[in-house]
Amino acid sequence: MSLKGKRILLGVTGSIAAYKSAFLVRLLIKAGAEVQIVATASAFEFITPLTLATLSKKPVLSEFQKDNTGAWNNHVELGLWADLMIVAPATANTLGKFSGGLCDNLLEAVYLSARCPVMLAPAMDLDMYQHSSVQDSMRKLISYGNHILEAQSGELASGLSGQGRMMEPEDILIEIESFFSKSKDFQGKKVLVTLGPTQEALDPVRFISNHSSGKMGLAIAESFFKRGAEVHLIAGPIKTEIPSKFTTVNVSTAEEMLKSAQSKHSAMDICVFSAAVADYRPAEVADQKIKKSDSDLSISLTKNPDIAQTLGKKKSQKQIHVGFALETENEKKNAKQKLTKKNFDLVVLNSLQDKGAGFQGDTNKVTIFHRSGEQIESELLSKSQVAELILDQIKNVPVWI
Numbered sequence: 001m002s003l004k005g006k007r008i009l010l011g012v013t014g015s016i017a018a019y020k021s022a023f024l025v026r027l028l029i030k031a032g033a034e035v036q037i038v039a040t041a042s043a044f045e046f047i048t049p050l051t052l053a054t055l056s057k058k059p060v061l062s063e064f065q066k067d068n069t070g071a072w073n074n075h076v077e078l079g080l081w082a083d084l085m086i087v088a089p090a091t092a093n094t095l096g097k098f099s100g101g102l103c104d105n106l107l108e109a110v111y112l113s114a115r116c117p118v119m120l121a122p123a124m125d126l127d128m129y130q131h132s133s134v135q136d137s138m139r140k141l142i143s144y145g146n147h148i149l150e151a152q153s154g155e156l157a158s159g160l161s162g163q164g165r166m167m168e169p170e171d172i173l174i175e176i177e178s179f180f181s182k183s184k185d186f187q188g189k190k191v192l193v194t195l196g197p198t199q200e201a202l203d204p205v206r207f208i209s210n211h212s213s214g215k216m217g218l219a220i221a222e223s224f225f226k227r228g229a230e231v232h233l234i235a236g237p238i239k240t241e242i243p244s245k246f247t248t249v250n251v252s253t254a255e256e257m258l259k260s261a262q263s264k265h266s267a268m269d270i271c272v273f274s275a276a277v278a279d280y281r282p283a284e285v286a287d288q289k290i291k292k293s294d295s296d297l298s299i300s301l302t303k304n305p306d307i308a309q310t311l312g313k314k315k316s317q318k319q320i321h322v323g324f325a326l327e328t329e330n331e332k333k334n335a336k337q338k339l340t341k342k343n344f345d346l347v348v349l350n351s352l353q354d355k356g357a358g359f360q361g362d363t364n365k366v367t368i369f370h371r372s373g374e375q376i377e378s379e380l381l382s383k384s385q386v387a388e389l390i391l392d393q394i395k396n397v398p399v400w401i
């Protein structure tokens, strides 16, 4: 989407993530937006005004007064000028001050004067992010009508790992574009998404499973939600906390996932099967921990039900089913077979041959197959971008109305 004609105020505060602001400005300018940057003094400890001014094509504002001339940077005018204000990165300090109504720098004055919607992209270390005072600030800011772009999980500048990384600039751009397009094209649709792995018990301490993190499924759920759908999730065991805006059933095994999916299926308009379901489970589950012995151990496996295929047989004329195919060889051929065998309208192929695709990471590279034979190949994208692409393709399925 083009952001041509959109006026965006970008606030930059003092965090190591300020280097990402440079990428964000570039993306916004490339999309056609006019960008005015307002930075705090501490932001300049992490990124120079010259970098930001060059990329935004405008001087960066930071002080109330212009070069001690008595002329001032009018925070009220700035607040009125913008169509959208986004602070990225937003530190714990800035979130606290915004939520408390403090006003000891230009950015805070602009924030308090802004009549436009405000987005905040927090960035900080994981313990700071979880601290009750920071969480309180964010809750307060949301209750004042601000949009928090939740920090992502991963490696942090401190060397620790957890939630606190600023949302990636590409994903912030998607948020901004979807905000401006205000497109609620899935309003009124009920959507079911299966996600994560299943765990098939062998004994009370061991199970068969796979590497699925649920990230792809959650990204799809987020896109549906943003675009107005009512989202139901059936989630295998994943580490990420699932937001309460989704109606979620947590399951462990393929059989539990099937049972839950069967109970919801007839009420759904769209089902997306992104879960990595174990095809087999141990034929017997031992009551006690299996003891080590001197001999080898063979485990007999029995076939699990195929959730997508079972529901594919019940699919009505109006329902849309989207499947995934995770392949390591003969990728396209296998994906196309799954499209017909499981009665999918679309199948999304991700191949483990492609670096950055598939399990765990924040990126994916996919080919989407329609029943008509049309194929859409993506480059390596963030999982949020892949999710948007899938939703756009769902709208091209003939039964879409």
Ligand code: PMT
Binding pocket: 194, 196, 211, 212, 213, 214, 215, 216, 217, 254, 273, 274, 275, 276, 277, 278, 279, 304, 305, 306, 307, 308, 309, 322, 323, 324, 325, 326, 327, 338, 342, 350, 358, 359, 360, 361
């Ligand atoms: O969770 P992430 O770490 O983000 O990783 C994302 C992903 C790689 C798990 C996801 O993008 C993906 O490819 N999910 C499907 C993985 C898979 O099980 O593929 P498959 O080719 O084995 O299955 C084909 C389709 O049938 C899938 O839609 C699957 O959900 C479904 N299926 C498979 C077996 C089964 N018993 N029941 C099913 O419903």
